[in-house]
Amino acid sequence: MREIEKKKLKVLYKNLKEASRYFLGYPCNLAYDYPELDEFFALSINNVGDPFGDSLYRVNTHEFEREVLCFFADLYRVDREKFWGYVTNGGTESNMYGLYLAREANPGGIVYFSEDTHYSISKTVKVLNMPSIMIRSQKNGEIDYDDLGKMLTIKRESPAIIVANIGTTMKGAVDKVEKILDILKKNRVQKYYIHCDAALGGMILPFVKSAPLFDFRLPIGSIAVSGHKMIGSPMPCGVVIARKKHAERIKRAIEYVGILDTTLSGSRNGHSVLILWLAIKKLGLKGFEQRVGHCLAMTDYALKKLKEINWPAWANENYNTVVLKRPDDQIVNKWQLAVQGDLAHILVMPHADKKRINGLIHELQASKK
Ligand SMILES: Cc1ncc(COP(=O)(O)O)c(C=O)c1O
Incomplete structure (x- = not known):
């Protein structure tokens, strides 16, 4: 492969990796590993x-x-x-x-x-x-x-x-x-x-x-x-x-x-x-049950955090979708939040840990000022 193509692939990889860090709006699980x-x-x-x-x-x-x-x-x-x-x-x-x-x-x-x-x-x-x-x-x-x-x-x-x-x-x-x-x-x-x-x-x-x-x-x-x-x-x-x-x-x-x-x-x-x-x-029924339990617990956490900053949000029962008032475009694009009219949503998938959720909440709060 020529240097120019090598470089192009490197840049693509870096960009995709960076975009994955702020991925909260679509129902894809990023937390997996299949080296086998x-x-x-x-x-x-x-x-x-x-x-x-x-x-x-x-x-x-x-x-x-x-x-x-x-x-x-x-x-x-x-x-x-x-x-x-x-x-x-x-x-x-x-x-x-x-x-x-x-x-x-x-x-x-x-x-x-x-x-x-x-x-x-x-x-x-x-x-x-x-x-x-x-x-x-x-x-x-x-x-x-x-x-x-x-x-x-x-x-x-x-x-x-x-x-x-x-x-x-x-x-x-x-x-x-x-x-x-x-x-x-x-x-x-x-x-x-x-x-x-x-x-x-x-x-x-x-x-x-x-x-x-x-x-x-x-x-x-x-x-x-x-x-x-x-x-x-x-x-x-x-x-x-x-x-x-x-x-x-x-x-x-x-x-x-x-x-x-x-x-x-x-x-x-x-x-x-x-x-x-x-x-x-690898996971079996027990593993999937734990995974779903984690996602629902994190959904409650996200709702609690949004309430603390008075950002209108709600979720249907037994589900990991947090519907919230649409933030500004910069936040929507960065966190890849799906939007519909004046609504946006967070999909609390297995990779959505407290650190990622806090990152979004922090930016939402800052955007209110
Ligand atoms: C409820 C529902 N059905 C069907 C689909 C389509 O799935 P795919 O994008 O894998 O074709 C989606 C995608 O998000 C979905 O949310």
Whole structure:
């Protein structure tokens, strides 16, 4: 490599490292370390095709992917014989897959989702050409159940495909799946499919005792969860878990790779599978429970500190998103806080320790003067 390129990379590394020091606004965990996997980055791993099949492309990590999927199947309480899933490129692909299965199971179905829903859902309904109705949100970001009921009454004859947010992007609000089921029953909707977008909440709520239920003990169709969020990964990744009967509907055989085509992507990242596998093995359920406990305790700490300086802020219960009055642009940019109108938020992820939170509070206080 020439000196000029070496220098360019050095500068990039320094800038990225510096930006990571002030990272408080997005739901990515920066506190991870996977040195055990270094040697695998010299291998062209590709998990093309169905993780439960044998491919002609054998430089894959399908066996490890199956272990990862079984971890999530157990976590989300679905029988190992009755689920199907795969490791995706991230939350968006997981959501798109869930809605694809929903559409195939319910031709002509209407997708209902709240206005606080992540933009990947409105993008997906466009890509999949699915009719949709946007439902009002409550002030805390949770779906407005009355509005959902009203809209369902109008279209009672059409199958309903409902996206439940298990933690909205901006306010960390959780749509209550049991309440949604009550509304479907009350409105005598015969055919429905519930997809849970649990990008971040999918690795929070299972570890909080008083959290509302959203898993396969309820009649839901699929769950999307991100890998780079609470688990932590240097590259974006996600997982989708669905009922097997829905995935069966879309599979087809591909001779070229000698495996069933059941995924949205063709070539798939086999390294991210190893990262998720290692994180699961290192932490286990106990470790994730402690991690979530730490994030929620730090969320309380951030709220307390904001109160001390009289900066308006609040958080939804059992969640690590602190919604606050939007600070000036300099602070927003430095701390990479996500913003929406006059609101901003802090995502209290595992790397958000007291030192980092105090740093932001100090600057907020100074900006008031
Ligand atoms: C609730 C929710 N769903 C889906 C996504 C999309 O995830 P990704 O950026 O991994 O595609 C996000 C991203 O932040 C999210 O917050």
